[in-house]
Amino acid sequence: xxxxxxxxxxxxxxxxxxxxxxxxxxxxxxxxxxxxxxxxxxxxxxxxxxxxxxxxxxxxxxxxxxxxxxxxxxxxxxxxxxxxxxxxxxxxxxxxxxxxxxxxxxxxxxxxxxxxxxxxxxxxxxxxxxxxxxxxxxxxxxxxxxxxxxxxxxxxxxxxxxxxxxxxxxxxxxxxxxxxxxxxxxxxxxxxxxxxxxxxxxxxxxxxxxxxxxxxxxxxxxxxxxxxxxxxxxxxxxxxxxxxxxxxxxxxxxxxxxxxxxxxxxxxxxxxxxxxxxxxxxxxxxxxxxxxxxxxxxxxxxxxxxxxxxxxxxxxxxxxxxxxxxxxxxxxxxxxxxxxxxxxxxxxxxxxxxxxxxxxxxxxxxxxxxxxxxxxxxxxxxxxxxxxxxxxxxxxxxxxxxxxxxxxxxxxxxxxxxxxxxxxxxxxxxxxxxxxxxxxxxxxxxxxxxxxxxxxx
Numbered sequence: 001x002x003x004x005x006x007x008x009x010x011x012x013x014x015x016x017x018x019x020x021x022x023x024x025x026x027x028x029x030x031x032x033x034x035x036x037x038x039x040x041x042x043x044x045x046x047x048x049x050x051x052x053x054x055x056x057x058x059x060x061x062x063x064x065x066x067x068x069x070x071x072x073x074x075x076x077x078x079x080x081x082x083x084x085x086x087x088x089x090x091x092x093x094x095x096x097x098x099x100x101x102x103x104x105x106x107x108x109x110x111x112x113x114x115x116x117x118x119x120x121x122x123x124x125x126x127x128x129x130x131x132x133x134x135x136x137x138x139x140x141x142x143x144x145x146x147x148x149x150x151x152x153x154x155x156x157x158x159x160x161x162x163x164x165x166x167x168x169x170x171x172x173x174x175x176x177x178x179x180x181x182x183x184x185x186x187x188x189x190x191x192x193x194x195x196x197x198x199x200x201x202x203x204x205x206x207x208x209x210x211x212x213x214x215x216x217x218x219x220x221x222x223x224x225x226x227x228x229x230x231x232x233x234x235x236x237x238x239x240x241x242x243x244x245x246x247x248x249x250x251x252x253x254x255x256x257x258x259x260x261x262x263x264x265x266x267x268x269x270x271x272x273x274x275x276x277x278x279x280x281x282x283x284x285x286x287x288x289x290x291x292x293x294x295x296x297x298x299x300x301x302x303x304x305x306x307x308x309x310x311x312x313x314x315x316x317x318x319x320x321x322x323x324x325x326x327x328x329x330x331x332x333x334x335x336x337x338x339x340x341x342x343x344x345x346x347x348x349x350x351x352x353x354x355x356x357x358x359x360x361x362x363x364x365x366x367x368x369x370x371x372x373x374x375x376x377x378x379x380x381x382x383x384x385x386x387x388x389x390x391x392x393x394x395x396x397x398x399x400x401x402x403x404x405x406x407x408x409x410x411x412x413x414x415x416x417x418x419x420x421x422x423x424x425x426x427x428x429x430x431x432x433x434x435x436x437x438x439x440x441x442x443x444x445x446x447x448x449x450x451x452x453x454x455x456x457x
Contacts, residue, residue: 007090007258007260008090009089009090009092010087010088010089010090011087011088011089011090011254011255011257011258012085012087013085013250013253013254014085015081015085017085017250017253018077018080018081018084018085018246018250019072019245019246019249019250019253020071020072020077021069021070021071021072022069022070022072022242022243022245022246023068023069023242023245023248023249023280023281023284024064024065024067024068024069024070024242024245025241025245025276025280025283025284025287025352026064026065026066026238026352027065027066027067027068028068028283028284028287028288029065029287029352029355029356030287031355031359032065032355033065033238033326033351033352033354033355034313034325034326034351034355036050036323036324036325036351037313037323037324037325037457038323038324039315039320039323039324039455042457045323047059047060047063050062050063050323052224053220053223053224053230053231053322054230054231054232055125055128055129055132055134055230055232056128056132057128057131057132058125058128058232058239061238061239061242062237062238062239063238064238070242072124072246073127075127076123076124076127079123079153079156080120080123080246082112083111083112083119084120084246084250085250085254086107086108086109086111086247086250087107087108087111088105088106088107088108088250088251088254088255089105089106089107089108089383089418090103090104090105091104091105091106091383093382093383093384094379094382094383094399094402095402097382098399098402098403098406099406100402100403100405100406101405101406101409101410101411101412102401102402102405102406102411102412102413102414103260103411103412103413103414104398104402104414104415104416105251105255105260105262105413105414105415105416106398106415106416106417106418107247107250107251107278107415107416107417107418108385108418109247109274109417109418109419109420110385110388110391110418110419110420110421112152113148113152113179114145114148114149114152114179114420115145115148115388115420115421115423115424116145116146116148116149116388116419116420116421117244117247117273117274117277117417117419117420118145118146118148118149118150118234118273118420119149119152119153120243120244120246120247120277121149121234121239121240121243121244121273122146122149122150122152122153122232122234123149123153123156124239124243125137125150125153125232125239125243126150126153126154126156126157126159126232127153127157129157129159129230129232130157130158130159132230134159134228134229134230135159135160135227135228135229136154136159136160136161136162136228136229137150137154137159137160137161137162137223137229137230137231137232138162138163138164138219138220138222138223138226138229138230138231138232139161139162139163139164139219139231139232139233139234140163140164140165140166140190140212140215140216140218140219140233140234141163141164141165141166141169141180141215141234142165142166142169142212142215142270142344142345142346143169143173143176143340143388143389143390143424143425144165144169144173144176144177144179144180144424145176145234145388145390145419145420146234146235147163147165147176147180147185147187148176148179148180148183149234150163150185150232150234151163151179151180151181151183151184151185152183154183154184154185155183155184160184160229161180161183161184161185161186162185162186162188162219162222162229163180163185163186163187163188163219164188164189164190164192164215164218164219164222165177165180165187165188165189165190165215166189166190166209166210166211166212166214166215166345167189167190167191167208167209167210168209168210169210170187170189170190170210171189172340172427172428173424173425173427175424176424179424188218189210190210190214190215190218191205191208191210191214191215191218192218194218194222195217195218195221195222196221197217197218197221197319197321198214198217198218198221200319201214201217201318201319205335208335211318211334211335211336211345211346211347212270212271212345212346212347213315213316213317213318213319213332213334213346213347214317214318214319216233216316216317216318216319216322217317217318217319217320217321217322218319219231220317220319220321220322221319221321234271234273235270235271235272235273235346235350236271236272236273236316236325236327236346236348236349236350236351237350238350238351238352240273240276241272241273241276241277241280241350241352241353243277244273244274244276244277244278244280245276245277245280245281246277247274247277247278247280247417248277248278248279248280248281248282249280249281251278251415252281252282255415260413261291261413262282262293262413262414262415263293263294263412263413263414264293264294264295264296264401264412264413264414264415265278265279265282265293265294265295265296265414265415265416266295266296266298266394266397266398266401266414266415266416266417267279267296267297267298267394267416267417268297268298268299268344268390268391268392268393268394268417268419269297269298269299269305269306269344269349269353269364269393270299270303270344270345270346270390271346271348271349271350272349272350272352272353273350274390274417274419275297275353275417276350276352276353277417278415278417279293279295279362282295283295283356283361283362286361287361294363295361295362295363296362296363296364296365296397296401297353297357297362297363297364297365298364298365298366298367298393298394298396298397299344299364299365299366299367299393300344300345300366300367300368300369300372300393301366301367301368301369301439301441302336302337302368302369302439302440302441302442303330303334303336303337303344303345303346303347304330304366304442305327305328305329305330305346305347305348305349306328306349306357306364306366307364307365307366308330308366308442308444308447309328309329309330309348309349309447310328310329310330310331310451310454311326311327311328311329311354311358312326312327312329312454312457313325313326313454313455313457314326314327314329314331314332314347314348314454314455315332315455316332316348317332318332318333318347320332324455324457325348325351326351326354326355327348327349327350327351327354328348328349328354328357328358329347329348329349329454330347330348330442330447330450330451331347331447331449331450331451331452331453331454332347332348332450332453333449333450333453334347334442334446334447334450337438337440337442340369340373340389340425340427340428340431344390344393347450365397367393367396367397368439368441369389369437369438369439369440370432370437370439371396372389372392372393372396373389373392373428373429373432373437374396374432375392375395375396375399376389376391376392376395376396376422376429377429377432378399379392379395379399385418385421386421386422386423386429387418387420387421387422388419388420388421388422388425389422389425389428390419390420391417391418391419391420391422392422394416394417394418394419395416395418397416398414398416401414402414
């Protein structure tokens, strides 16, 4: 615990202190994540096979388990400068309100038009698509942060952007949808009748509100059936965690400037992009035996992949057209309830984070929606930022950890990721304020039915 009380409220890095390389945590993992498998052959996916879906250089990043530092192209670094470095904030007001001896920090990623950390990977993936000479890219989006970020990046690089947005979010978050359209993207509620897999899902689940798994299936189908397009993903994949490492690298540089040694690092977890990016350099230290940290993944109780899922090979999409990934999963047929943290409504988890979790390198907690929004409003009133529902999961866990310090009298340095703002999530805040928000938690039977449908690998 660092005793220095002269730390600024906000720590800003200079442009010269921004990362020049992405950090690949896989290079320091003694036991790597399991490879993606071709569902038809049961064998590891080759670069050629993945190249039918993803951009060539992104395929290379996806399969690279050994290169520790990968240079960030100058075009991407220049784009980053429009909104990075992002501030590292010492939550003095929250500490005082809680009466805790803990020091609480948060890395704020909401200071760009997309409103979240997703832009860090969106510009990278769009850049490689443009470099390859493609016409456009397709993707899915849950709450809309990723779709918004990708539409911004594509507009900047003059690429077509085709977005399949989870139906419940499409209806709950019309303003996020309009931001995407303002940047030139076409946005379709998923599941839809525009794809074969969407039609199949609607036939089986006619009243479904959709899921990230459904939207992924539709976006992949569009990409592989339209020449000049490739599919890009905002979370889960190795390449995405690589790009998001700028979050943790900046945070570590800022903390090192003031000699702050962290004890606990907390991130919300849906597919793993924010959590993986935030913890990356710190996890690297832990893997190399240089330092130890308590990493906490926070997920919704309605979609508890880590805390109640099974570590097994599964499809990343509901339509079962994507490769198989070994991950903590609730089953690709699991249909999450229409919670407002749309970015966390995914049945699985990043293979890298799943392997680290299985190795007991990190722990996880699941929190109900009402408790999340209670923490969100408390934070907004104290720290002055209205957080995204996804981010509020990490806020709730950080408050809980700080209160434990109050009980024990043990001072700790706590860092959490504030992934973005919640100004497009006012329907959710309205339901919470009106007392009509529901807390759906799947039963063991609900989950088991989906687990029984896992592919036999």
